[in-house]
Amino acid sequence: MEATQKAGFKAGLAAAAEAVVAAKDVLTKADQAIGDGDHGLGMARGFRAFAEALAKQEGGDAAASLQAGGRALMMSSGGASGAIFGTFFQAAGKALPPGDLPEPAALAAAFATGLQAVRDRGKAKAGDKTMIDAAEPAIAALAAGPQDLALALTGMARAARSGMDATRDMVATTGKARALGERSLGHPDPGAMTFTLWCEALAARMG
Amino acid sequence: MEATQKAGFKAGLAAAAEAVVAAKDVLTKADQAIGDGDHGLGMARGFRAFAEALAKQEGGDAAASLQAGGRALMMSSGGASGAIFGTFFQAAGKALPPGDLPEPAALAAAFATGLQAVRDRGKAKAGDKTMIDAAEPAIAALAAGPQDLALALTGMARAARSGMDATRDMVATTGKARALGERSLGHPDPGAMTFTLWCEALAARMG
Amino acid sequence: MVIKKAINDPENLVREIAEGVVFAAHGRVRLLEDLPVLVRTAIEPGKVGIVVGGGSGHEPMYQGLIGPGYADAVACGNMFAAPTPDVILAATHAADQGKGVLYLQANYAGDNMNYEIAAELAADDGIVTRTVRTGEDVSMAPELGRRGLAGSFFTLKLAGAICGTGADLDQAADLAQRVADNLRSLSVAFSPGSLPDTGEKTFEIAEDEIEVGMGVHGEKGVATLKMAKADPLTDLMIDKLAGDYPLAAGDRVALLVNDMGATTLMELYVVTRRAHQRLAEKGITVVDTWIGPYCTTQEMAGFSLTLLRLDAEMEALLARPAANESFLRP
Amino acid sequence: MVIKKAINDPENLVREIAEGVVFAAHGRVRLLEDLPVLVRTAIEPGKVGIVVGGGSGHEPMYQGLIGPGYADAVACGNMFAAPTPDVILAATHAADQGKGVLYLQANYAGDNMNYEIAAELAADDGIVTRTVRTGEDVSMAPELGRRGLAGSFFTLKLAGAICGTGADLDQAADLAQRVADNLRSLSVAFSPGSLPDTGEKTFEIAEDEIEVGMGVHGEKGVATLKMAKADPLTDLMIDKLAGDYPLAAGDRVALLVNDMGATTLMELYVVTRRAHQRLAEKGITVVDTWIGPYCTTQEMAGFSLTLLRLDAEMEALLARPAANESFLRP
Numbered sequence A, B: 001m002e003a004t005q006k007a008g009f010k011a012g013l014a015a016a017a018e019a020v021v022a023a024k025d026v027l028t029k030a031d032q033a034i035g036d037g038d039h040g041l042g043m044a045r046g047f048r049a050f051a052e053a054l055a056k057q058e059g060g061d062a063a064a065s066l067q068a069g070g071r072a073l074m075m076s077s078g079g080a081s082g083a084i085f086g087t088f089f090q091a092a093g094k095a096l097p098p099g100d101l102p103e104p105a106a107l108a109a110a111f112a113t114g115l116q117a118v119r120d121r122g123k124a125k126a127g128d129k130t131m132i133d134a135a136e137p138a139i140a141a142l143a144a145g146p147q148d149l150a151l152a153l154t155g156m157a158r159a160a161r162s163g164m165d166a167t168r169d170m171v172a173t174t175g176k177a178r179a180l181g182e183r184s185l186g187h188p189d190p191g192a193m194t195f196t197l198w199c200e201a202l203a204a205r206m207g
Numbered sequence C, D: 001m002v003i004k005k006a007i008n009d010p011e012n013l014v015r016e017i018a019e020g021v022v023f024a025a026h027g028r029v030r031l032l033e034d035l036p037v038l039v040r041t042a043i044e045p046g047k048v049g050i051v052v053g054g055g056s057g058h059e060p061m062y063q064g065l066i067g068p069g070y071a072d073a074v075a076c077g078n079m080f081a082a083p084t085p086d087v088i089l090a091a092t093h094a095a096d097q098g099k100g101v102l103y104l105q106a107n108y109a110g111d112n113m114n115y116e117i118a119a120e121l122a123a124d125d126g127i128v129t130r131t132v133r134t135g136e137d138v139s140m141a142p143e144l145g146r147r148g149l150a151g152s153f154f155t156l157k158l159a160g161a162i163c164g165t166g167a168d169l170d171q172a173a174d175l176a177q178r179v180a181d182n183l184r185s186l187s188v189a190f191s192p193g194s195l196p197d198t199g200e201k202t203f204e205i206a207e208d209e210i211e212v213g214m215g216v217h218g219e220k221g222v223a224t225l226k227m228a229k230a231d232p233l234t235d236l237m238i239d240k241l242a243g244d245y246p247l248a249a250g251d252r253v254a255l256l257v258n259d260m261g262a263t264t265l266m267e268l269y270v271v272t273r274r275a276h277q278r279l280a281e282k283g284i285t286v287v288d289t290w291i292g293p294y295c296t297t298q299e300m301a302g303f304s305l306t307l308l309r310l311d312a313e314m315e316a317l318l319a320r321p322a323a324n325e326s327f328l329r330p
């Protein structure tokens, strides 16, 4: 097995956070279509705080990065996505064994724990047109993927995007879009988009 | 002296009132430029009431027409122009000797009394960019005009219009336009416009 | 042009507004049958009556400002047009408790003349009246006879307070005049309002400009500014107001931050904050603050700031309880 | 895009709004140093604390709704974004008088989750909390979990009233839940608001159309209507509200006619009038009426109607005096 990974996981998390911050406008546009138009603003606030927490962190323990970043995000984003993504990262960080560079399988297990915490917190399930529809197939792909972290993350990102694309055909049943019913059809879910962009940037930096 | 007059004075007053009602939009536009944009609405309300008062009036006594019409206008127009035009017609009517068809001289004297009442009420003087700037030269022309009422009214209307035109070059010092100072230059005074249209329609119907 | 307002036939608008007030006041306000006059149903016997009212379209001024400690009767004019003398006269009769009636009006030619005519008719009917006019717009030179803006709220509030203490007509009018003399206001607009009868905008404002010093009827301002942030704009306004008296360190004022229609309360809070800071820098104490829509110009986006310089009597009266019957209900 | 609002740097907006409230409250409200939390300075000892707060941009909800008989502390979120758990937790600590804290929030995913996390953290700190959510938007099917609109005003007002009588946390929460269960709201919009951070409209509405059933964040409505006059529009809304319970002849309700931002009070009075008439036709008694901006969506032109079906206890509590510290001041 040849390691393709080019950067540390912490650097990857930092790059992924910056990518979401940079996508502020496109995320906001997505939320205008079916929500209240603030998703990009909240995620930019949250992932900026995530990146700042990483910068303050001593060392590069992945579990600590996810926990500190998730907490910072939760306490600065606000809104639904702040609670959801904050819960996801915090719970994933708590579940991850110590170490700077996680194994793909361990990371997948930790993310699965994070996603379960999201389900417990928000009571949404697959098909409800939320970030879960990107995260669930993405984490499954990571779990089933190669042993090489960078390659595995690339597979994860690809699965996230097709999960996000599938949200276009879903009628929202949770969050602000649920009132729209059929009017939410045709638009991707903003939170699924954030999760996808995050995965893609993480994979790109690590690969 | 050949009488050119084709209609009774009461019919003339009714036609003049209708003409102002019909000019609602142009008067409103004029008030938008330097006032609050309601002059046409107020005058339309007032002159409609004027015409209704004439319709209810038995006989055709000119003094009674002016008084009843003026009172109806004052109690329905509102705003500055309601008080001003109402005062003008009421005071003029009180000053006019009985009879269906006034002599030009008597009418001029009555209108002069009406205009004095306007001055007393509103404290404006010639040059302040109000209806006075149309009414003053108009009444002077009527007083100095021919013995034939229709011809005299035609002269009155002509003088009113040139008085109104002159208000374009005046800086308002009274009414809503006074705050504008130089910004009021170039626009005619709405009340002067109403007075002019009224004179023109009266002259046209009588001539 | 589609008029995008929740109204019916504009012909009936003034009456329907008044009917809304009556419904919302749940028996405490009635409407005369024949004329658009709102009247408190239980005016305190022996009280000096207070009559207000101007053109409609500025709600809650004046239709919403009726109640104990406020007006006893409101004469409702048409949109932006002073009420006619017969309407004011009917309000006068309804408000009169034998102690005379105080007219509180803003200084506009139409209001001045219609109230004057009404006062003459009231005198014929044996009712003594006194009239106090607010004219506090610092965008105009004083010698022009300044127009009244939202400051009329304070004249009414303090006149209402002193009438509640059993003051007679002259005492009430003298106090109201002192209030009027100590008011200063200035307004700015970001976007115009429109007349409900026609849907037409009252004036145009460029995308990146602010209109400064408009009247309350959507009259154009006396100048335009480039769009500015809240703090410098507030500073400019407060400086102009305070400099106009001029106020001195140690002076005490009441502050009114008035929404002209579509300005958010969020913005008013931001402006309030800066107004307090700027006044504090000058050593001026803000004793109390009112924020919200008090005198509007339809859906105009913009706000006005009003200062009332207080003396001890005014300050005590300002603290007296009062209640509007259909608006500003906690 | 020029953002035509009287604000400064949008980054500081939430804090500056809160500072404005503090200035306007003249010592009766303070702001925490590190977090955007408004707190009454003199909470009655032994009282159940009331914490409210959601996204900002809806003023006066909730920043303006603090005072005796209203909230004890307000957790301020960013524009249209639920406050974060640490902010809510700080508000909880500030409001707690040892008798527990009642959270009153509107049913939105963001608010639900952030309040839930805060409640868990508060429990860790030994503070008992209970949460009541308003969700009264009849434009949504009940099984979707309806979102909360301006009706939250009544939940707060009645919870504030019962807490003023010395009720304990469970009594207060049970009453608030009964209020929430008896609320129904529906909103319509004529023109959209815009986000202060970006200047972007929250959605588009055609020139001749009305959006029906929007959320309070500028979410699109569930349907559009052709522009209609006030009376048929009001009838449609009242019928939908009354039919949803359904209300029966003899029922008694409170009515809230809420301006969503740029709708004139003139219009609200016209709508109030018709709402009363329509309810009377159904034999329903309107016990009391509130009119004005209570929950706004920036400068959106539109309004919502809220009914609260009353029982005897609610009706008595509704009449108890209360005071907002910076808004709705008579």
Ligand SMILES: Nc1ncnc2c1ncn2[C@@H]1O[C@H](COP(=O)(O)OP(=O)(O)O)[C@@H](O)[C@H]1O
Residues within 6 Å of the ligand: A031, A035, A036, A037, A038, A039, A040, A042, A043, A078, A079, A080, A081, A082, A084, A118, A121, A122, A123, A124, A129, A130, A131, A132, A174, A175, A176, A189, A190, A191, A192, D080, D081, D082, D109, D110, D111
């Ligand atoms: N219960 C939930 N579970 C999972 N994700 C959710 C849930 N509710 C909302 N979300 C996610 O949050 C996104 C909206 O975030 P954002 O716009 O920032 O918050 P808000 O809806 O409070 O304005 C949605 O697109 C969705 O992906």
Ligand SMILES: Nc1ncnc2c1ncn2[C@@H]1O[C@H](COP(=O)(O)OP(=O)(O)O)[C@@H](O)[C@H]1O
Residues within 6 Å of the ligand: B031, B035, B036, B037, B038, B039, B040, B042, B043, B078, B079, B080, B081, B082, B084, B118, B121, B122, B123, B124, B129, B130, B131, B132, B174, B175, B176, B189, B190, B191, B192, C080, C081, C082, C109, C110, C111
């Ligand atoms: N003091 C005055 N004397 C004479 N005419 C006046 C006076 N004040 C106003 N006017 C006339 O009234 C007109 C404005 O009328 P209108 O727009 O109907 O009333 P308002 O100014 O109350 O809105 C002005 O154009 C002017 O001709």
Ligand SMILES: [Mg+2]
Residues within 6 Å of the ligand: A031, A035, A036, A037, A038, A039, A079, A176
């Ligand atoms: Mg959103």
Ligand SMILES: [Mg+2]
Residues within 6 Å of the ligand: B031, B035, B036, B037, B038, B039, B079, B176
């Ligand atoms: Mg006018």
Ligand SMILES: [Mg+2]
Residues within 6 Å of the ligand: B036, B038, B079, B080, C055, C079, C080, C081, C082, C110, C217
């Ligand atoms: Mg006018």
Ligand SMILES: [Mg+2]
Residues within 6 Å of the ligand: A036, A038, A079, A080, D055, D079, D080, D081, D082, D110, D217
């Ligand atoms: Mg939001």
